[in-house]
Amino acid sequence: MFQSWRKTILTLLILGLTRALAAHGGTEAAAIDPAVAEKNRKANEACFACHTEAGLKNPPRTDMDMKKLAETLRDPKVFAGSNHGTMDCRQCHGQGYNDYPHSEGSKNEISPCSECHATRVARLEPQYDKSVHARLEGVKAKFTCATCHDPHVNLGATLLKDPLKIAVQDNQACLECHDSDRVFAKYAPDDEKKPGIKKARPDIDTIHDWLPNTKLHWKAVRCVECHTPEVKANRPLSHEILDKEKAEKNCLSCHSANSSLRTRLYRHLVKEEVAQFGFTNSVILSSSYVIGATRNPTLDTIVIALVGLTLAGVLLHGAIRIIFAIRRKGRKQ
Ligand code: HEC
Ligand code: HEC
Ligand code: HEC
Ligand code: HEC
Ligand code: HEC
Ligand code: HEC
Ligand code: HEC
Incomplete structure (x- = not known):
């Protein structure tokens, strides 16, 4: 407890002395063609018919390895919100997944990141x-x-x-x-x-x-x-x-x-x-x-003051305990 307090106070003291100008950041925008995105979303529905919780509960066919399927579920909403959410699954996974059973060897056909990046x-x-x-x-x-x-x-x-x-x-x-x-x-x-x-x-x-x-x-x-x-x-x-x-x-x-x-x-x-x-x-x-x-000096000051007050409280509390301990010791002798 005392250790972390000492670290905090030390940090805060040094902080007060070291304010300098900041560097700025920037952002980057991704271009998406809405028509292509919509076409891909439709195409992916075929995959989601099986590879989702709903697909697992209500499979479109009965001759599947359900245990394996359960390990391959994807969430359409999460996918849609991801980096690649506007893409066709087959852009990365290849055409071997057009039908079920999936073509043999298509597992090794996944595009490496470098193919597109x-x-x-x-x-x-x-x-x-x-x-x-x-x-x-x-x-x-x-x-x-x-x-x-x-x-x-x-x-x-x-x-x-x-x-x-x-x-x-x-x-x-x-x-x-x-x-x-x-x-x-x-x-x-x-x-x-x-x-x-x-x-x-x-x-x-x-x-x-x-x-x-x-x-x-x-x-x-x-x-x-x-x-x-x-x-x-x-x-x-x-x-x-x-x-x-x-x-x-x-x-x-x-x-x-x-x-x-x-x-x-x-x-x-x-x-x-x-x-x-x-x-x-x-x-x-x-x-x-x-x-x-x-870069708000008032807020920093308030926080430093609050921390300082708490520390003063801790020190005072400690001092009082020490004084009482000495007095108790004194009485025993
Ligand atoms: C990589 C950046 C980073 C480093 C390095 C770092 N901190 Fe922090 N620290 C933060 C951020 C961000 C917060 C804000 C958390 C919040 O309040 O939401 C924080 C919060 C804190 C707090 C407030 C905790 C609380 O209980 O409210 C203390 C105290 C603190 N840091 C002390 C330290 C000390 C001491 C060190 C060095 C041993 C350190 N920090 C190193 C980023 C950092
Ligand atoms: C405030 C800076 C800071 C942050 C944030 C931080 N680390 Fe560390 N980490 C260090 C330092 C410094 C060491 C070396 C510590 C030492 O030698 O005492 C370390 C050590 C480690 C080690 C080496 C463990 C060992 O001894 O074999 C691992 C693993 C690690 N960190 C993972 C993480 C992970 C995961 C996170 C995020 C959850 C994380 N660190 C966040 C600074 C940080
Ligand atoms: C009729 C249901 C069904 C459809 C539709 C379907 N899959 Fe599958 N998929 C499965 C099952 C079941 C597995 C589990 C392994 C197996 O039985 O081949 C699987 C496995 C996979 C795997 C895991 C790696 C592998 O080859 O074992 C990937 C990747 C995959 N599917 C991608 C897709 C993609 C992409 C689509 C859409 C183009 C799709 N699947 C459409 C049922 C389906
Ligand atoms: C940007 C490329 C990319 C896209 C788009 C993509 N995947 Fe994948 N997928 C991968 C990679 C890479 C892996 C292998 C992950 C690993 O090694 O952990 C994978 C693994 C899988 C697996 C096998 C997971 C397992 O646990 O065995 C399934 C199933 C799968 N993807 C389904 C889909 C479906 C369905 C879509 C479309 C909704 C899709 N993927 C879109 C790159 C992609
Ligand atoms: C898939 C598992 C996995 C993920 C994800 C992972 N690590 Fe590790 N990491 C390991 C393993 C295993 C080791 C080796 C540990 C060892 O030999 O002690 C390791 C070692 C480390 C070490 C070196 C420890 C040392 O001995 O100095 C650091 C630091 C570290 N990881 C940080 C991170 C950070 C940061 C991230 C996230 C950006 C991350 N790791 C993501 C599994 C992982
Ligand atoms: C088939 C092509 C393709 C493959 C393979 C692919 N990506 Fe992407 N990725 C894209 C497209 C398209 C976007 C969205 C447009 C953009 O921002 O570049 C994107 C966006 C991203 C973004 C977010 C954009 C950003 O600027 O931060 C990250 C991160 C990313 N991909 C990482 C990966 C990683 C990691 C892999 C490998 C596991 C991978 N990608 C494989 C096509 C691909
Ligand atoms: C140990 C975990 C880890 C591994 C392994 C890893 N990354 Fe990252 N990557 C991150 C983190 C964390 C970020 C920061 C998040 C961000 O900026 O989007 C990031 C950011 C990115 C970005 C977006 C920012 C940029 O630099 O353009 C791309 C693209 C990316 N990684 C690609 C890759 C590729 C390709 C590989 C394999 C060679 C890879 N990553 C391996 C953790 C990892």
Whole structure:
């Protein structure tokens, strides 16, 4: 308790001294032809006749492996809200799925991300190759782009915009493994000392016990904020996931007016806001108050004052207890 208080106060004191101008972020728009999207949506209804909860309950035919089907369900609404929601399933899965039974071998026909995102894959593959998951023996072979990016579910940060929604989605991918023994074991290498036995998952909150209120941090900031190298303003996030030696431990990288959050997490905010105010204050204020990261001195002062008052209370309480303890000791002798 005292430890985390000391950290907080220390942070706040340094924060007060380090206010600087912030960098702005930008957004990107995706072009969609509504007529093509509608045609694709109609075509996908054929797949959803089977690959949904409704299809499983009320299958269009009876000669299917229902157990297998149950493992392949998709949610049409979630798909429609995803990056690829306006596409025809067969653009990625191929024509082998036109009929049921599906053609043999069509499972291996899935288009790799690079087929459509060649430029970006070329940019981020070298980063990804340096990341912990691509370097660790026993882990790298099981990792693909789709391990973190479910192409039927995810919506890119540029489209999500809201920093809290982005944090939840991007952290879900990491926590799905790092906060679940069952999933972690599927990807983990063998324990060095006990061959044949999977390495145990280190508890995510224990690893970060130097960080006050980890649960709140997981909701408000992304793992990748600390576990990827610093990027320039308006540049996409690096895919190099850094190991524990290189990860960011400096509170001020976020709790300061020119924090890295501005060039990363908050860069997805509407351009107009940045143009209007020169910074993203209103969203930070409306969605969460990141101590030290706003440019509102009054609010910072209030929070610092509140924290100071509470600390004074704690100190006074401690002092009184010490005085009483000494007096009690004195009486006993
Ligand atoms: C008549 C029901 C039905 C329809 C329609 C259907 N599927 Fe399937 N699909 C299944 C079943 C059942 C499985 C489970 C594996 C199996 O039995 O082949 C499956 C498996 C799959 C798989 C898992 C990989 C594999 O090959 O085993 C993919 C991918 C898939 N379907 C995609 C599609 C797409 C895309 C469409 C639409 C173009 C579609 N399916 C239409 C019933 C259907
Ligand atoms: C942008 C490309 C893309 C689109 C569009 C897409 N998929 Fe997929 N799908 C994939 C990839 C990649 C995988 C393999 C995921 C993995 O390796 O975990 C996959 C896996 C699947 C599987 C097998 C899952 C399993 O658990 O075995 C099914 C079923 C499936 N997709 C159905 C669909 C349906 C139905 C649609 C259309 C509504 C669709 N997909 C659209 C890329 C796509
Ligand atoms: C068959 C083509 C195709 C394949 C394969 C494909 N995508 Fe996409 N992807 C698209 C299209 C089309 C869009 C929407 C237009 C755009 O923004 O580029 C899109 C959008 C996205 C976006 C959001 C846009 C943004 O700027 O952030 C992400 C992220 C993404 N895809 C990741 C992936 C990943 C990861 C894979 C591999 C698992 C993949 N895609 C495979 C066609 C594809
Ligand atoms: C360890 C998890 C992880 C893996 C593996 C991963 N990504 Fe990402 N990726 C992320 C996160 C987190 C983001 C940030 C979210 C955003 O900006 O949309 C992201 C962003 C993206 C974006 C959108 C922003 C940009 O840089 O253009 C694309 C496209 C993308 N990834 C493609 C890929 C491809 C292709 C691969 C495989 C080579 C891959 N990713 C592997 C976690 C991962
Ligand atoms: C599919 C499962 C899975 C996903 C998703 C995943 N990881 Fe991992 N990660 C692992 C495994 C397994 C290891 C290896 C653990 C070991 O050897 O101790 C690992 C290792 C790491 C390490 C290195 C630990 C060290 O020893 O220094 C870091 C850091 C890390 N992951 C962060 C992340 C972040 C951040 C994300 C999300 C962007 C993520 N991981 C997504 C499974 C996953
Ligand atoms: C505030 C910055 C920060 C955030 C946010 C953060 N980490 Fe870390 N992480 C670190 C630092 C620094 C270390 C090294 C800690 C140490 O050595 O004491 C670390 C260590 C780790 C390790 C190594 C564990 C080990 O000892 O083998 C893993 C795995 C990891 N983090 C995953 C995650 C995941 C998953 C998330 C998101 C839920 C996350 N981190 C969020 C800074 C952060
Ligand atoms: C990657 C960015 C980042 C880093 C690094 C970071 N924080 Fe935070 N922190 C946040 C955000 C965002 C919030 C806002 C959460 C909210 O109030 O919704 C927060 C909230 C807090 C809070 C308020 C918690 C509460 O209980 O209300 C404290 C205290 C705090 N951080 C202290 C620290 C300390 C000390 C460090 C360094 C050891 C640190 N933070 C490192 C982003 C970060």
